[in-house]
Amino acid sequence: MICFTYPGQGSQKAGMGSAWVDHPSWELVAEASEAAGRDVGRLLLDADDDELRHTRNSQLATFTASMIALDAITRVGIETAGHAGHSLGEYSALVAAGVVDFVDGVRLVTERGEAMQVAAEEQDGTMAAVMGLDDDLVEQACVQADGDVWVANFNAPGQVVIAGSPPMVEAAGAIAKELGAKRVMPLPVGGAFHTPFMSSARDRLAKAVDKTEFRIPDHPVYANVDASAHTGAHAWADLLSLQLTSPVRWRQSVHNMCDAGYTTFVELGPGAVLTGTVKRTAKECQPLKVSAPAEIDAVLEALAGPPVAAAGPLEGEALFATERLVVSPAAGVFQPTDDDLVSAAVPAGKLLGQVGDTEVRTPWGGVIMGFLAVAGERVTASQPIAWLRTS
Incomplete structure (x- = not known):
C-alpha cells in the first residue's frame, strides 16, 4: 500500500517554488495567498533562508509547497491508501485526506505559525x-x-x-x-517546539481549531501524538492542540504503518527528511519523494518497477508509469472536440475539448484510452477528463 507523507518545518529552502511556477498546480498559490492574507508566492520564490527560518514564514511556505506537490501527483493518477505528516505536515495530511478543506488548512497553518513565533519570542528555547x-x-x-x-x-x-x-x-x-x-x-530553530514552552501557542491555536469543521478522512491519517491511525473526524481538534506540547512520535508512526501493510512512502513537499527517516526505520519499505515536477515521472516508474510487480499492484495506485491523466484546467461545462479520439494516437498539445472558454490539451503524446468526462458534464478544476497511454 502507498502512504503519502508530508514534511514539517525545517524542510524549507530558498527558491523551493521555482520549479513549480509553470506547472498547473501553481494555481494553488493564489488561493493560499488569498486565504492567508499574505503573498505566498513571494515566500516560495524570493524569500531567502533567513526569512524562511522564521516560523510564521516557514510553516505557511512548506504547507503550500506540499499541497502543490500533492495536487501535481494526483493529476497523473497516483492515489494513496493513507496519510501521515511530521509536525506541521500533519496539517498537510489532514487537508489531503479531506478532513479539513484547503482554505481552512491555510488559515490554521497561518495561525499556528504566528502563535508559535510569539511563544518562541516570549520564552527562550x-x-x-x-x-x-x-x-x-x-x-x-x-x-x-x-x-x-x-x-x-x-x-x-x-x-x-x-x-x-x-x-x-x-x-x-x-x-x-x-x-x-x-x-x-x-x-537552527528559534524555539522549543513540541514542549510545554508552546503552551501559550496551544491556547491561541485552540480558538482557531474550535472554529474549524473536521470531516471523516478519505483514508486513515496517522497522528503525531499517539502514532495511531484515525478514521474519524471528532478526535482531531484535541489532537492538533495536544501536538504543540507533545513529542512527535514519527518513528512509532512509521512502524505502525508498516505493520498495517504500507510498503511505499511518497514524501510530498520540499526536502527529503521523511524519506531519510523511512530508510532508517523501515529498510524493507520503498521511500520516494516529489519536491519538484521532474520527480513525478521517477515516482511513476518506481511504482511500476520490479519491486512493485513482485508484490502485486499497490492499493492506492491508480495508474502505471506509462499511463497519464489529463485533467481539467478550469471549472465549467466540458465539450469534447468533434473527433473520435478514443484509441487514436495523439501528439503532446493535442486539443481534446474545452471547458467553457478554456482549452483542454494533453501535456503528453500517446494513445487516448478513454474519456472520463462526457459532453455537457460540469467539471471542476483538476477533475480528470481523459486518460492516455504514453507507450
Missing part, C-alpha cells in the same frame, strides 16, 4: 538532535538534566530531538554523550 542513542536513554538524559528539557521528536532509530531552555538542552546533550550518543547537533 532551542532544540538539538541526539544521534546514535536509544530513545529510552535520551529520555533518561533529559530527566537527569533536571530542568526544562524534553524529548520533542522521535524521528528514527538513533535520531531523537530534544528541546527546552538553552542551558538545559546543552546539559542534557552532555549527559547523552556520556550515555553513548555519537553526536549532539544544535538545530
Whole structure:
C-alpha cells in the first residue's frame, strides 16, 4: 500500500517554488495567498533562508509547497491508501485526506505559525538532535538534566530531538554523550517546539481549531501524538492542540504503518527528511519523494518497477508509469472536440475539448484510452477528463 507523507518545518529552502511556477498546480498559490492574507508566492520564490527560518514564514511556505506537490501527483493518477505528516505536515495530511478543506488548512497553518513565533519570542528555547542513542536513554538524559528539557521528536532509530531552555538542552546533550550518543547537533530553530514552552501557542491555536469543521478522512491519517491511525473526524481538534506540547512520535508512526501493510512512502513537499527517516526505520519499505515536477515521472516508474510487480499492484495506485491523466484546467461545462479520439494516437498539445472558454490539451503524446468526462458534464478544476497511454 502507498502512504503519502508530508514534511514539517525545517524542510524549507530558498527558491523551493521555482520549479513549480509553470506547472498547473501553481494555481494553488493564489488561493493560499488569498486565504492567508499574505503573498505566498513571494515566500516560495524570493524569500531567502533567513526569512524562511522564521516560523510564521516557514510553516505557511512548506504547507503550500506540499499541497502543490500533492495536487501535481494526483493529476497523473497516483492515489494513496493513507496519510501521515511530521509536525506541521500533519496539517498537510489532514487537508489531503479531506478532513479539513484547503482554505481552512491555510488559515490554521497561518495561525499556528504566528502563535508559535510569539511563544518562541516570549520564552527562550532551542532544540538539538541526539544521534546514535536509544530513545529510552535520551529520555533518561533529559530527566537527569533536571530542568526544562524534553524529548520533542522521535524521528528514527538513533535520531531523537530534544528541546527546552538553552542551558538545559546543552546539559542534557552532555549527559547523552556520556550515555553513548555519537553526536549532539544544535538545530537552527528559534524555539522549543513540541514542549510545554508552546503552551501559550496551544491556547491561541485552540480558538482557531474550535472554529474549524473536521470531516471523516478519505483514508486513515496517522497522528503525531499517539502514532495511531484515525478514521474519524471528532478526535482531531484535541489532537492538533495536544501536538504543540507533545513529542512527535514519527518513528512509532512509521512502524505502525508498516505493520498495517504500507510498503511505499511518497514524501510530498520540499526536502527529503521523511524519506531519510523511512530508510532508517523501515529498510524493507520503498521511500520516494516529489519536491519538484521532474520527480513525478521517477515516482511513476518506481511504482511500476520490479519491486512493485513482485508484490502485486499497490492499493492506492491508480495508474502505471506509462499511463497519464489529463485533467481539467478550469471549472465549467466540458465539450469534447468533434473527433473520435478514443484509441487514436495523439501528439503532446493535442486539443481534446474545452471547458467553457478554456482549452483542454494533453501535456503528453500517446494513445487516448478513454474519456472520463462526457459532453455537457460540469467539471471542476483538476477533475480528470481523459486518460492516455504514453507507450
